[in-house]
Amino acid sequence: MGFADSYIHAIGASNLKDDERHHQAEPLMASAFAAADLTGDLGPLLHRVKFFDSLARNEFEGNPGNLVQLLRLWIAEVTKRGRARRWVPENTAWDAEAALKLYRQVAEHSLAYWLDGKCEPCGGTGVEQTRACKCCSGTGKAELTMAAGFVREHTLNMVSELHSIADGHAARASSKLRR
C-alpha cells in the first residue's frame, strides 16, 4: 500500500486511535511530521497533539510519543528564533550552554502553557456563577507561574507565536474546506 492509499484509509478511519492495535491514524501523523521537517510549519502537528492526543480519554488512545517529538521540533524552532533575535550572547562555551538551557526552558514552558493554559476555577470560560471569574478577571487564562523574569517574558512571546502558527494553519486548512 502506497502512502497515499494509507493516508486516504486513515482519513476514512472510524476512529483515530493510534496504538499497537490501531494504526489507522499513523499516516496522518507521519504526514504532519514530514510537513514540519520540510517546511518548518508546525501547524498540522500542533493541531494533532492539542486537539487529539491531549483529549484522548484513555491511556491507549492518543500517543504521548507525538508530544515528545513535537517538543523536540519546538525546541529547535525556539533555538532558531532566540538566536536570530539575540536573546543572549553565545560567545563562550559557557554562554552557549546557558543559552541552550534557556531555549529549552522557554520551549518547554511555552508549549505546556499553549497546550493547557486555561484558568482552572472557570475552566477557561472567564465566567463563574454568572460573573467575571475572580481568579483570571474574565480572561479565562491561567497565570503563567512556571517561569519568572526574563524566561517568562520570552515564554509569553513564544506562546503567542504558537497561537499564530496554529491559527495560520487553521486558516489555510479551512480555506481548503470551503472550496
Ligand SMILES: [Zn+2]
Ligand atoms: Zn477564570
